[in-house]
Amino acid sequence: MAASRYKDKDAGVVLSFGGQWVSWSHTAAAYLAFLSALVVGCTLHYRKIVQNEWYGYPDEWFPSVSAAIGDRYPERSIFMLFIAITSGPRFALVGLWYLLTAKPGRALPKAVAIFGVVRTLTCGGWTYITSTDDHDWHDILMISYLVFTIPWTVGCIALSPLNAKAIRYRKYLATSFFGTLVPLVYFFIQHKVHRVPGAYTTYAFFEWSLILLDVGFDAVTALDFDTFEVVVRDVKGASKGVNGSSVPAAVLEKEKDKATGGVFSAGFRLGEALDIAADVYHGFVFWSTLTSVGLVVWFFPLWHMGISGYEVTILSSVAPALLAIKPLRSLVVKNQRLMHLLSLAGVAAYLVEEPVYRLFVVGFGVAMSCLSWAATLFSDSVQPARLEARILAWIIGLLMSSVAKFAWYTNNPIWPVMHAANGGWNGTGLVLGVLAALRFTRRAPLQVENPVENKSGSALLSALGIGGLFFALNSLLSDTSTMILWVWDGYPIRGPVSNVHAWYTIAAMTAGVVMGVSKPALVTTWTAYGVGCLGAALLTLYQQWFGYYGALTLAAYLMAISIPMISSASKKSPAVTFGLGFFIYNLMSLFHVWVVAYAFVPGGPLVREHTDWVMLTMMLLIGVGVFDLISQQAKSGFKNPDRRRPAHTGHRKYHVGALGVLNVLFLCANFLRFPTNDYKPYHGEDRVLTAGIWTIHFSLDNDMWSSEYRMRDLIKELEIDVVGLLESDLQRMIMGNRDTTQFLAEDLGMYVDYGPGPNKHTWGAALLSKFPILNSTHHLLPSPAGELAPAIHATLDVYGTAVDVFVFHSGQEEDVEDRRLQSEYLAQLMGSSTRPSILLSYLVTDPLQGNYNTYVSDVSGMHDVDDTDDDRWCEYILFKGLRRTGYARVSRSTITDTELQVAKFVVPATEADRASVWTVPKKLRDRRVAETEVPEGFKFPDMFKGEGVRGHQYHVFDEPRYYGF
Template identity: 50%
Template sequence: MSAETISSPNIISLNGRVISLAHTICAYSAFFAALIVGVSLHYHKIVENAHYGYPDEWFPSVSATIGDRYPERSVFQILIALTSGPRFLLLILSFIRYSEVNSFSFNLFGLICGVIRTVTCGGWVYITSTDDHDAHDVFMIAYIVLTIPWNYYVTTSTPKRTSLRSGRFYTSISFFGLLVPLVYFFIQHKVHEVAGAYSIYAYFEWGLILLDVAFDAWSVKDLSDLEIQISSNKELSFKILESADVTFELEKKKDNDFKPISADEFNVLEIFSNIINSFIFWSVATSLPLVIWYFPLWNMGISGFELTILSYLSPVFLLIKPIRKFYTKTPQFTRILTVAFGVGSYLVEDPNARLLFISFGVIFGFLSYSNELLSNVNSPNRLRLYSVTFVLGLILSSIAKFWNYTNNPIWPIMHYENGGWNKTGILLGLIGAFLTPKTISQQPYSYKSSAPSTLFTGLGLGSLLFSIHALLTDSSTIITWVWNGYPITGPVPIHGSVSIIALLVTSYVGYTKQIQHRTLAVCGVVNGFILYAFHGWTGYIGGLFYSSFIVLSVPVYFQNAARLTPSVFFFASFVYIVLILAHVWIVAYAFVPAGWVLRERTDIVYGTSTLLLISGLLKFDQLPTSIKIKESVLKVSSFLTKILFSFAVLASIVAYQRFPLTDPKPYHPDSKLLTAGIWTIHFGLDNDMWGSEGRMAHLIKDLELDVIGLLESDTQRIIMGNRDLTQQIAEELNMYADFGPGPNKHTWGCALLSKFPIINSTHHLLPSPVGELAPAIHATLDVYGEYVDVVVFHSGQEEDEEDRYLQSLGVRDIMGSSDRPMILLSYLVTEPTVGNYNNYVSKESGMKDIDVSDWDRWCEYILYKKLKRTGYARISRGTITDTEVQVGKFVIEKDEVYSQERVHESDVEPDMRFPDMFYGEGVRGHAFHVFDEPRYYD
């Protein structure tokens, strides 16, 4: 093929390979020239880090080499600037080269990714960590993330079964493979401060540079038949040379690579196996973000362990033909490893190692589901069954969480001591794994319609996985979305059985009926908006229909994804990860790079997810009549009906067992005593990464707390496992519960538990122009026939002074708005008697400090008015969290007499004293502390 000949004489004629060579030479020269200059002039300075210098550290990192010193910094920046010209020409030539094999939309997608990636490269190159550490990290992370779609675009555009494609594929795999040891040694350096770890980390960092440039260097082969000619009339043309000696050696496909076996024969064991395998899959997949969350939670910032989220990208390994053939012939292998690493990870006590184990479980889990879909491509009816059993496994995991108060009992944060069913999970998982059916077929089914779009299928499938994970993996998630406090105007947690039954009905409809895609799309848009915009029963009904929209999309995407190459599952996993990170950014904006971009933008994240799902549905054609529901589908539907009914009965039994049979009663009604506490519970993960709700309930019971405010309690997010910490505590201790502002309100959460009836509660978001949102609950309780107000409040960060000042005024006004007796259970981030403290304790609020003499406070405070204080204590945290429990005892008096007088405990009625068990060493790590006082009675 040749371009139209230009009559004017050529001034310049450049072969495409020259552009590739120029890019490679300039890029490598920039880095290695800087390394040579840096080592020659400032070796001891550039190997030094925050913890060690030479000889403990001996090799400089990339950032220290290119950004810290003159003249190496200048040498690097000059040479890397010269790389930009070849770089942009390389993007244009690639766009032209691949236009022959790709659709325009996919080609444009690749070009846009390449351009943005190049710009982000300029960001971390010219903004060094010394200039602006956050900006440098943002651009660097963005560059690495964008490398995934860029490498995917280039690799999949290269002809199959060629040395060029293999070279690019293995270079890309090596690049991302190096990230694992890179993160490990960075953690060894940053967290454990191991000498020499940073130098080893630097080896892998330089290895990434080599591989990154090498990936683009492969373009010297497939751009060699492109030529840029500049003629005398300044016109630019691209010419494909007829004589170019570029050939791609294709391997002959063997006829016996895949031998199809039965397509539409079903058996009971296969259905049970698929359901169990899906249950394990969702249990393992949902546990990874939860376990990752432990590390930034305790490090108060990005820890490096977050990169294990890339485990979701494991379907990329199916692009390697021998691996795919092996997994197809032995599907039990990956299922067994999913159980061993995923469910069995609870046996590993060290949190770091446990995260590594669960990451491998996720890797094999995603390999399993992707390969099994591809193996069923020749049977639309089998795919349909696989889709419904995939959803049923999801529902079974939701029932298990419903039974266990929103904790999946086989998660790696569970063990026997806190209610785990891990051994049962391993046994069940192994049964499902061994029963996994053998290879079906990977020979393409003869569809009359054209193949689906890889781009739209990948975008939609990734959004589908995200939507399921974010909203359907727990039966109470959409309930907390629409919760608006007391009086109750909507569903409560035990209505999770209704959510489960709705999904079961939808699953049956999705299996037996053919739903029009446009109807499904309209359902998604309308009900997604209702869920987002309304509270109470209206929002909940919208949420149920939106859940149905998600479930009904599963068979559509599974049927289309199975008709494509494994690359669609890799792409879908990438989209899934991006949406998870966006989902984190909306609430963690104060702690992540460029957090302002998605601050409080639930609408953008879930709106984007919905639109991507819908765009894929509208892009797909309905399946041809010839492969619509067959007799075999109708035969198996009667058996599925029995399973669905069994699941519905099980969910109803759980709801019945969890229904409260008696009204809550205070601990000391004869003394008309109200014991109130405040506790920052750190999202229910203890120091050793175990779920801590049960231990928390024990302490609250031992302290005989009638009312307690819980802070940092909103765990209804992907990164916290979609849990509700209030359910187990409230039901075990028979207390009323107010979840507080829901997960769609973008706070870290506050909750209220009470033995007294909650007459009314209002949720507040205090002014937070800069930092994290400050939630508050203003509730009115019926305390022995008298109305008493309780305010639970969490102030913003120490760094955001303006936020905390405005919030102090807001809470002051809330407290001042009521003339009733009141208690503030709070996290104020202030020193006693100074600064914002004087807004909380003021004439306007009417509030008094429970103990002005307690100078050793910074965060937690108890304030009150129009009540008689009879006791105050602070209880050590043990290993449950990082914050103590503060407790106050009060009685209602008609005429308030405020006094800070302290008396011996022997002068207090026994019924009004604190429990004896917390003296001395205390119990289970909890003891009275701060006040060094003798015990005043025997």
């Protein structure tokens, strides 16, 4: 305790002490709470607290924080005692920090103080509600604590008083804290998903490091609080802005700006923040509309099985070419508010029920959106800071679209294929879109009649670059799972997984945006372009993590180069740079689809299976744009683009804040979607495996609505344990870069194998299973003339027995030789397995005729699920080494164009049963029995009998068939 230094003012003061003791008492109590629990726990219950759900000692030998503080008495009580003592100094610390940093007219100190209070409350939540008490709430509160730690940490650095030592310590501790999160998540995944022995011990060390670093970061306040005396009096004047340090204020300000990137150097204004929020949301609406047009166009050739004529709607994006007409350009620029409001037709299209008219409304919305954005960028190009703000909003809007799609399982909630029945938020999105458009256009255009165009560069070269860039952004970055599925190659998992690692893509995109703004000199070089090309090559040529590293490199480069490239294009003729640019974008989009749709389009065989050509062309186009940028720099005499940065960059802090918020929202969604891997079959007590095959028609129903919810309901109600999905690869622009299997797997509680990825040029085959997938391999069957035939060969752990499941999609009817070669290949593949096996397939053959006799043969060893069913042509279920007990055909309603076929099998429990099932005579194996003879667990649900529900009923036989032997 120290007496006040102001003796003449201390009358009546009984006790006073320096403010730094608040920090020290908080630090001591917090460390004592955690470390005492660790010591007592290891002393009394060591083996119990190192035990986790998979392993114990000696595989795991160090306890996690949760195990040490919450699983046993008395360590739990000791911890709670000291953590309760910590709460007092903790709230006092937050209060003193606010008093130290509060200045008239500044909102940031208030916001940081609120974050500090909420962070303290969530800390109490996860420490008092342990994982043993309630695992879900413990995790929710812990994640919330980490989320609120981000703005608290950044805010404390931004508001740090002019104290060189404190600033330096905060930088080191914050960097270490957030850097530790990466290995922490990695080893948690190794433990939780891959069940690696010892991974949880390593995870525990990083978890304890977070505790030490987190408390240490708050302990740095002791270096600032010595300016306070309690009862609270400012004894040095630091809270009034006086610099008590021997280091010059200018040097300290520079150090502080370096720590924060300079984004907090200006004050916070709510109006400016709302401007940026509106701009980013309007950018989100643009990308939502642009990515939807291909999806609604795709619906028509899908049903026509060829060119429908409606494909011309994709050219709606070339509307900026109309700006070549000067009177029209003047009209558009002067009436930007009206044009941007008209672009919302793409969001309002969900109100139109008829697919054709909905397509036309979306096309109109895309035309207005591209036209209005091109006009806005051109108009604002004379003011560098305003132009940069518009471009950042446009690019961050793409990132927001990717975040929203992740949260909605790869569907965008405001797409015209969404509505309330399938999870759409179209109405909310439209209202927010109107408000955002009104605020986005509240400033008058900067140039109208006498445009100032950039003469130092080529509009044609810029258009080529813009076309390649926009194609790259849409085809690769409009969904976080696209590039992950490019490098996916089956089980065991050896690379990234969409619902676990997708944030890495968002992080790379975020880093690219920051790099493009802060280091344009680095971005607009041939070296950076070469790095981007290297990333594209790795993504194209390699799988697993190595290929994904290339994907992350390419993602960062594309986002970074977007800012200078769009900025340059905005200063030239918008009719050429954006009109021609979007035309090239459309040509690339067709090229991108032709490589897989070659069997249905004119000239298709010329580009068959040449994704590598698509990637090469894309990077060459971007290279042309880079050449134009570098040429402009050389002609203007500026070798370093950093010298021409906008003079007013106050908007950047808000854009950085938007990036931070979007990353936090993504991580929250990532936490909610984290796989549990504890899935159970429907009738495990009877050792029943219910298998199904369904051609899902790219998850668009007959009325052009996304069909995942309806599919989920039918699969769940039929109690299917293993289902093969065909026509399931949606990771192309024309299909919206979606992945239906993510929603189905997570909602139904199933493991998933996506099958051959989008760069394998198939229409897709996927496998969902309640049983763990031990191993899976992907096959592309011989297809010399027609479309590629994908197959999955997976081995499942079914009640302790290894069972092989084959999912297969044969070629089209027109390609007879392809189908013959494919039948021979698949028969050999199935015959190579000596394990019990099931084929879930699309064979394109009549029962008992032609290639059927290759699939069902001595070579394959497979039996037809019911060879008396002569009404089939496409879907078949075959099996061997299992007891078939039931078979049913369920009508599709309007979900797709193909029914769902389902079969039930019993996996033999004993070695004798497993051996006998292989030698059962056909007559006995095919013996049909009445439903009354079948155990309850073997039966199909009654709800689909008669007229069924929602248009689904048993058909062809009018009821399921049952078999017994």
